[in-house]
Amino acid sequence: MRIVISGQTYYPATNGQAVFTVRLAEGLARAGHPVMVVVPSDHVTSYSIIRNGVRVEGLSAAPLGASYPDAYLALLPAARVHQLFDEFRPDVVHIQDHYPLSRRVMMEGRQRGLPVAGTNHFLPANIIHYINKIPWTRPVVEHLLWWTMIQAYDKVDVVTTPTRTAASILKAQGLGVPVFPISCGVDLSKFRPMPDLDRGAVRREFGLDVHKTLFIYLGRVDQEKRLDVLLDALALLSRSDIQLAIVGTGRYDAVMHERAGELGLLGQGRVVFTGRVTGEALPPLLNSADIFAMPSEAELQSIATLEAMATGLPVLAANANALPELVHSGVNGYLFTPGDPQDAARRMAQLADAPADWPAMGRASRAMVRRHSLTRTLRRYTDLYRGLTQRPWGGSRLFPHAQ
Numbered sequence: 001m002r003i004v005i006s007g008q009t010y011y012p013a014t015n016g017q018a019v020f021t022v023r024l025a026e027g028l029a030r031a032g033h034p035v036m037v038v039v040p041s042d043h044v045t046s047y048s049i050i051r052n053g054v055r056v057e058g059l060s061a062a063p064l065g066a067s068y069p070d071a072y073l074a075l076l077p078a079a080r081v082h083q084l085f086d087e088f089r090p091d092v093v094h095i096q097d098h099y100p101l102s103r104r105v106m107m108e109g110r111q112r113g114l115p116v117a118g119t120n121h122f123l124p125a126n127i128i129h130y131i132n133k134i135p136w137t138r139p140v141v142e143h144l145l146w147w148t149m150i151q152a153y154d155k156v157d158v159v160t161t162p163t164r165t166a167a168s169i170l171k172a173q174g175l176g177v178p179v180f181p182i183s184c185g186v187d188l189s190k191f192r193p194m195p196d197l198d199r200g201a202v203r204r205e206f207g208l209d210v211h212k213t214l215f216i217y218l219g220r221v222d223q224e225k226r227l228d229v230l231l232d233a234l235a236l237l238s239r240s241d242i243q244l245a246i247v248g249t250g251r252y253d254a255v256m257h258e259r260a261g262e263l264g265l266l267g268q269g270r271v272v273f274t275g276r277v278t279g280e281a282l283p284p285l286l287n288s289a290d291i292f293a294m295p296s297e298a299e300l301q302s303i304a305t306l307e308a309m310a311t312g313l314p315v316l317a318a319n320a321n322a323l324p325e326l327v328h329s330g331v332n333g334y335l336f337t338p339g340d341p342q343d344a345a346r347r348m349a350q351l352a353d354a355p356a357d358w359p360a361m362g363r364a365s366r367a368m369v370r371r372h373s374l375t376r377t378l379r380r381y382t383d384l385y386r387g388l389t390q391r392p393w394g395g396s397r398l399f400p401h402a403q
Contacts, residue, residue, distance in 0.1 A: 001034075003090060004037075006037070006105035006106075008071065010039045016303050020303065036084065037057065038057045038105055041058030046059055060074070082108060085112065092114060118156040118159045123298050158388065164181045186307055202284045206245070212241055218308065221252045230295050233345035242270065247274045253273075305323065318335070318339075332364035332365040
């Protein structure tokens with residue numbers, strides 16, 4: 001099958017949507033499917049490259065400004081999208097968001113009578129902090145954000161989203177087309193336990209303490225990730241035997257550094273900001289940690305949590321949105337009350353004081369994550385595309401747990 005995938009973000013971005021889209025596109029290409037990804041150009045000017053077997057078309061775009069330094073808006077994409085469809089001749093279209101370029105790609109597919117799938121990675125909480133500064137208007141803004149998303153996705157044939165929780169959220173917002181939960185997936189051959197790893201050497205490489213209990217966060221350093229809760233929890237504990245590594249970058253870097261300094265966590269080495277870590281360095285870094293922490297309240301799945309679970313780590317996570325699908329309290333970690341530093345501190349101490357429980361919790365994480373393998377995700381998407389191209393398609397047969 002010849003597949004066009006469109007979205008707002010792609011490599012080298014490290015947000016969840018970009019990571020998923022890259023892994024999906026490259027996995028499909030490895031399986032022998034011609035794949036073209038269409039995105040706004042992060043170089044501003046248009047470009048066309050082949051990356052790991054995927055044809056990537058970056059359309060000329062304008063940066064969205066200081067609030068979104070890594071986001072771009074494709075400029076008048078209709079003619080170029082039409083030309084690309086003429087050249088590539090896709091069998092199926094798959095959009096990753098409801099923003100202008102994906103809408104244009106969807107409309108082009110519709111005009112040509114092609115099947116169109118859409119995957120939703122969106123929650124208003126991901127962006128509302130940056131576009132709405134007036135608290136009392138937040139409900140209205142959230143409603144409008146959902147309305148624009150539903151208006152777009154009601155025009156596709158089928159919608160996927162990473163978890164049952166995410167699917168239920170969409171149906172509650174009034175989405176009228178079938179919704180199927182399909183995990184974003186994780187490469188279990190890359191993210192795995194490394195029993196022979198020199199954990200001390202890895203920690204020293206990143207400026208981390210060899211002897212402390214190491215909690216690690218991986219992801220964007222943005223407001224909705226609620227890293228402030230972890231910092232406040234650590235300050236409440238007043239323990240020198242616990243260290244938190246924050247791995248990633250984002251719009252809230254300076255704010256979180258300042259907060260950590262105000263709480264007295266930097267000078268004592270209780271918090272270390274490693275910056276962005278990707279590629280082959282990431283699995284060893286995760287393996288060098290004792291416990292993974294995800295305080296975000298805006299996760300429709302959390303690829304980073306999947307990666308940590310695949311390496312065999314216990315998980316401390318907020319009891320919010322889809323995270324309870326991954327973390328079962330007392331089994332592979334603990335959940336804490338969202339936005340509550342005191343409860344987060346209580347659970348952090350509970351984990352830190354029970355190192356004898358870590359191996360069993362890690363094994364539970366590893367067992368739970370097997371059903372999220374990237375191989376399985378790719379197979380399910382291939383089946384979905386095949387079903388869409390063989391109308392009438394057997395969606396409920398392929399995905400009996402459709403929402």
